[in-house]
Amino acid sequence: MKKIICVALLYAVFCTNLHAQQANAKMNAYINNLMSKMTLEEKIGQLNLVVPGGGSVTGSVVSQGVDDNIRKGNVGGLFGITGPDKIRKIQDIAVKNSRLHIPIIFGLDVIHGHRTIFPIPLGLSTCWDMNLIERSARIAASEATADGLSWAFSPMVDIARDPRWGRISEGSGEDQFLGSQIAKAMVKGYQGAGYSSGKNLMACVKHFALYGAAEAGRDYNTVDMSRIKMYEYYLPPYKAAVDAGVGSVMSSFNEIDGVPATGNKWLLTDLLRKQWGFKGLVVSDYTSVNEMTAHGMGDLQAVSALALNAGLDMDMVGEGFLTTLKKSLQQGKVTQKQIDAACRRILEAKYQLGLFEDPYRYINEDRAAKELLSAENRAAAREIAAHSFVLLKNAGQVLPLKKSGTIALVGPLANNKNNMLGTWAVSGDPQLSVPVLDGIKNVTGNAVNIIYAKGANLTDDSSMAKNVNVFGPRAEFDGRSPEEMIKEAVEAAGKADVVVAVVGEASEMSGEAASRSNLDLPESQQNLLKALVKTGKPLVLVLFNGRPLTISWEDANASAILDVWFPGSEAGNAIADVLFGNYNPAGKITATFPRNVGQVPIYYNHKNTGRPLEGEAFQKFRSDYLDVPNSPLYPFGYGLSYTAxxxxxxxxxxxxxxxxxxxxxxxxxxxxxxxxxxxxxxxxxxxxxxxxxxxxxxxxxxxxxxxxxxxxxxxxxxxxxxxxxxxxxxxxxxxxxxxxxxxxxxxxxxxxxxxxxxxx
The missing domain is CATH 2.60.40.10 (Immunoglobulins)
Known part of the structure; x- marks a missing residue:
């Protein structure tokens, strides 16, 4: 019997391999025929990825003359636009009005959901549940493909050990093993077993490579590390995504060994393609080709040639390829073979996605109407969000709360839709999210008397508010004075059995271009909490954050702390589910919480020194601090439960x-x-x-x-x-x-x- 089973398995493998070979031969024949008809300009045009104005722009530059360039065959891909009607009109230009009718590939930053928004990736990682993580990506892919998209610029798998870096919110934390498992789950969720169903899209692992190790935690900053650290700790999640069959890779902004990643041949060719065997397309990050000039690598023509020679296939927004590669070819700075190879990889992606067979296969008005923010998807978002919450403290078992009595619900995030989704929710509508106040009402009905008071602004710093309000009102100012708001909150606390304070960051206090040198709660919120502690009432903190924060005072003074990150569309309902015990929190943090910012970078899998500290107490001539223990406030993997x-x-x-x-x-x-x-x-x-x-x-x-x-x-x-x-x-x-x-x-x-x- 075993022999029969082995023979059957071998035959199945043979048939699978044969089918793949036949499919590849068919694709190669199609693309060979197409490329034989293409002019040099049309081949270079396929390497151009643009973003038109009026959509979800995620950078500081917007492409000009997009429609005309599509007609000329000068655009291979487009992002920043969603919706069946809008995308159909653009695809019409490509397949009806360009010479060779080559379809456009449409992408977007589908990071933690499309219309239905799930917890930010750092929050999602704290569930340690690969099935839930894969499910979130599968739902995101299904919604995005109904909305016209076939390419997601996700997952972001950068290892980050410095919470000052804003984009720690977008990844899976500090550990390479867990990060690798999550990378595989996300790729599987987005891409499935293939694209034949029309409900899966091509994933793009990013940012290749080492972006999470930016010096000083400052975004876009330089990175420098040993090859051992690189291979041991920072590269594994990218490799895991490649091994899982990810269709595309995005280069990072930082340099590696003195050469920016976008123009780094060792990285994009020697490592990615030769060592790892990656066959898909490589796209730059937003204008990262152009930005190599500021790094000191030459003018636009020079850096564009450098990028193509390194193995980059597609230029996002910068149009350096479009405007300089022909001249570089004439001058012998690039070769026709390199241009052809890049063009082929982009055409292969379109072929595998089925766009040559049906350019409109990812445009489905009926599916869009049924699936986007459907009740089923929202239920999944509610469940997954609850699984992402981490109970950091629960003195005296103050949680779960009773579904009776009076609760003072206070804080700038207690009744605030604008900040429920978190950063990088480009297609989500904050006004369709559930705030905490509504969630508690939904879960408790009339059983609980809720006294609401805002208590404080997210920040009283007008400069900070201006910086975080780039994408809309995230940190708004109340018309009352801080003293008036605190007084109202204290009065509410005096009438309540327990105080629930919903505090933390605004959604855009973390994310891209949102690095922070101070990881404390804003002073306005600290003042509120200090006043609430003086009331003597049990104080439960519900913490919104896109990164580990320095909350030593809060840990010492609050009765309980529930970290909810940024939970997404169903934020309020999920938070209420956990606060009132409908779900027992099981999340574990995936990024170490420092006691203060002076400990940063801090991570669990550090190395010993020749003079390691023994215990917690200060010892002279040992590797420690005068003013704080070496140990973190909360270690990697930490999280409590309502049970023991x-x-x-x-x-x-x-x-x-x-x-x-x-x-x-x-x-x-x-x-x-x-x-x-x-x-x-x-x-x-x-x-x-x-x-x-x-x-x-x-x-x-x-x-x-x-x-x-x-x-x-x-x-x-x-x-x-x-x-x-x-x-x-x-x-x-x-x-x-x-x-x-x-x-x-x-x-x-x-x-x-x-x-x-x-x-x-």
Whole structure:
């Protein structure tokens, strides 16, 4: 029987490979025929990605003369426009009025949802649930394809260890292992098993590469790091997306080894294409070709030639390819072969998406009417948002709240639709989101008496407000004085059993071009909280944020803190579900929270020094601070629950292993509390002695376990030498024999540990 099954599997693989070969041969024949008819200008035109005015513009430059350029065959792709009617009109120009009728590919920053908005990616990552993450991307793809799009500039997989960097909100945090799992889930959700259904679109992994390591946490800033750090910690999520079959890659703004990524041949050709085998198209970020001039790489012609030579296929918005490549070809600075290769990869993407077969396949008015912000999609957004929340503190089990009594609901984000979606929700309508006040009313009905008071502006700093209001009113000023608003909030607290303060960042205080040197809550909100603490009433903070904040005072003084990030369209309903116990929070943070900004950059998988600090107390001539402990406020992987989980001691199947043996590491997890709940059990491994210095520990696995009160379960992880591998000084990926420490626990700090010896 086994022999029959093996033969059947081999035959199935053979048939699959044969079908793929036949499909590739058919595509190649089609594109060869098309390219034989194309002029040089038309080939270069395919390399041009434009953004017209009037849509979702995500940069400082808008393309001019778009319609005329499409007629001339000078546009390969377009982004910033959504809606079946608008996109149909533009596609008509391409397929009816250009010489060769080549369709346009339409893209957009579909980052955490299209019309139905899910939690920001950093928030989404804290659910540690790949099925939910994939589901969010699949819903986003289905909505976007109904709305005319076939290309999403997502997922953003940049590892970030510095919360000052605004775009930490757009990624999955600081860990390469978890980030790689999320990258794969997002690609699978967007692209599915292929594009034949018309409900999947081409994903674009970004920003390649190392963008999250910008110096000083300042956006677009330079990046400099060793190759070992690059390969070990920053490259894996991009590689995971490529291995998952991502259709496109976007270059980053930063430099690598002194050469900007957009013009870096080692990065785009040697690594991406030759080492990793990537076959798809590479697109620049917004005007990043042009910006190489400011980096010091030459004029527009020089940097455009540099980018093409490096392996870039498509120029986003800058039009350097369109205006200079013909001249560079004549001068021998680029070759016809390079232009043809870039053009071919763009045409292949269009072919695989089915645009040559049907240029209008991603334009579906009926689907758009039924799917965009549908009740089903909103229900999914509500569920996924609740799973992303992280309970940071819950003294005296003040949460969950009772569905009775009186609640003082205060804070600038308590009844505020404009900030529920978070950054990079370019197609979302904030006015269709559910604010916290409405969510609590929806969940509790008339059972709870709610006294609402705004309490404070998001910020009283007019300069800050101006900077964050670029895309509309996010930080608005009340007509009353700060003193009047605080007085109203204190009076409300005096009449209530518990105070729920909804505070944090405005949505555009994080995201692109939103770096911050101060990670405290704005002073206006700090003053409100200090006044509320003086009332003596239990104080629950609901925290909106796109990054780890420095909230040591808040942690010391609030009764409970629930971090909800920016939850999306169903924000208020999801928050109320968790506050009142309809869902028991299980999120775990994926980016370390510092005690103050002076600790930044801070991350769990740091290396020891020759003088490591032992314990928390200050020691002279050790690696520490005079004024603050080394440890973070909340460590990576941290998150509480309404119930309590206890871990048994670690059990290892063997103490000594050899070669490719498998080690089983296990703990017994018990729900020792009173609520059913989920726990993310985390596996870390330490390699104490190696040929290059290693991190104090690295995440190597996790499982999300559901337990009823009183229930216990043995949670096991299988460990092989694959989990022991690392990059040595020759960039060889391998493992070395020796002692290893295995840790299993509830976060990166609180673990049960055991040692094994592993020989080759």
């Amino acid at each position: 989980f206890s871990y048994s001691d670690l059990k290892l199947s063997k103490q000594n292993l050899k070669g490719n043996e498998t080690l089983t590491a296990s703990v017994t997890l018990t729900n020792s509390g009173q609520y059913a709940g989920q726990e993310v059990v985390q596996l870390y491994i330490t390699d104490p002695v190696a040929s290059v210095t290693r991190a104090v520990k690295d995440l190597k696995g996790f499982q999300k376990i559901m337990l009823q009160p009183g229930e216990s379960k043995e949670v096991s992880f299988s460990i092989t030498p694959e989990q022991l591998k690392f990059y040595n000084s020759n960039l060889k990926y391998d493992w070395e024999a020796g002692e290893f420490i295995v840790h299993i626990g509830t976060n990166s700090r609180d673990v049960k540990s055991g040692k094994v010896n592993w020989s080759k």
